[in-house]
Amino acid sequence: MSALILRLSNELIVSLPADLAQRAGWQDGMPLQAVVSAQGLELHPVGQVLPYTADWRIRQAQLRERATALGVYEPDRRDQEYWQIVSPLMEELDHELYA
């Protein structure tokens, strides 16, 4: 485990100590993909078959982005008018069974 100091930049370039990158088998100029998750940030060479968790985190980030754009995280706006429409439909579902 190596302790590094983070330096932020708007350029799409990641700098790492050369010995650390070489230990990972990475070369200078190699394209990387960044996987963001609640646990932190992972870097993987582009084209490499990602471990399942990294693959899922990419998909999860895409879904979260889409859900945000759809307004899924906005405050609950269900009002009386909403329930007047939805309650009879839900009532109908109460009669249905699994097959």
Add this chain to the structure above:
Amino acid sequence: MPTSTFLRGQLWWAAVPYLPEKPLDVLRRSKAGELRVALTFKHRPVLVVQSDFYNAQPRYNYLVVAPVHSLKAEDEARLRRVNYAADLVLEAGEGGLPQPSVIFLNQLRTLHKNVAENFIGQLPPHRIEEMDARLAFCLGLL
């Protein structure tokens, strides 16, 4: 063995087992010693949300679906304004449905593949993306 093939995002008419009484009322009556119930079938549209991995397996007999309800035009506009996370609201004509519709993605159920009767249509790609994001939210995957 299932006789049809299914894909995620398809809409089908299905014969869904339906009790004229609510199952919870039947349970109460059954506990009181009365056991006879009348089971009927209701024809309703459903949306296939299950993975194509399972849809394609001929020896796997089940489908995970979400129920589809038709809406009046003014109700469609109201549900769009509310934009509740679990509600996938479709315009008339989308997915082969003649009327505006709402699909409750927090009301998933499992049906036998053989109760799916007739193919209605397929959701367009942008609605499948919407379905994925809303479903992931409903299932606590985000």
